[in-house]
Amino acid sequence: MPLEIRPSQALRLWRQVHLDLVRDGESDLSARQTAILLTIYLELPPHTVRGLAAQLGVTKPVITRALDSMGKLGLVTRRRDETDRRNVVIQRTVAGALAVERLADRVVERAREIGAG
Amino acid sequence: MPLEIRPSQALRLWRQVHLDLVRDGESDLSARQTAILLTIYLELPPHTVRGLAAQLGVTKPVITRALDSMGKLGLVTRRRDETDRRNVVIQRTVAGALAVERLADRVVERAREIGAG
DNA sequence: CGTTAATGATACGGGTCCGTAACGATCGGG
């Protein structure tokens, strides 16, 4: 069941949601951080630094730094994997889940407003 | 004719497109720059620094700097308004139009791939 | 053991962006 959307609608949706994010000061998250956050909350755990780096096609320091800043915002947490203490398992948080949910609602709401364009 | 999309679909769409942008190295554009670019290409001209700043709810230097960097990328151009030489009119470019079009196609394509989630 | 491999974190130099404040150029009204 494909989701049908026309190019002009896609652009208006993209613009409106980005405008919302900017206006609400929630543009703290870069494109990379957004991709990381949504991967953590949409894909099945466990998530590791290396795994995320591979999925995004970026280097490990990028993930480490993104987790640092998102951790400061309370969106994710890190915990050492006790079975293999080299690994770090990235965990979800309530605040992170709420932020993701809010983003989803934003997109849904803006999509609803977009008529035939 | 509202565009119907469920929260889980919205999130998968948002993630996939952001993943594409990151992987293709097109994440040069921040959320602010994206909002500015799409406003220029979707809303009726003429566009001014002050007008864009008001629409985005940011200060004028933010717009000036964004136009600087997007200008370097060839996505927009600036021209002095000869009728009131205080104003600067932001103009579209072929490269910018292509970039916007590419983004639209990306969103449309990813939306099509998203089934019932 | 000791050696190799793998993981995530850190150091460094460079670039970009931010917000506030100030600036030069231009217009308009008295």
Add this chain to the structure above:
DNA sequence: CCCGATCGTTACGGACCCGTATCATTAACG
């Protein structure tokens, strides 16, 4: 004319992020 208002830009200090290279810790294996 001139003075205030408006426009876009620039200066400054600080924060963040990048990519590369390197590090400490831990695991795996001979």
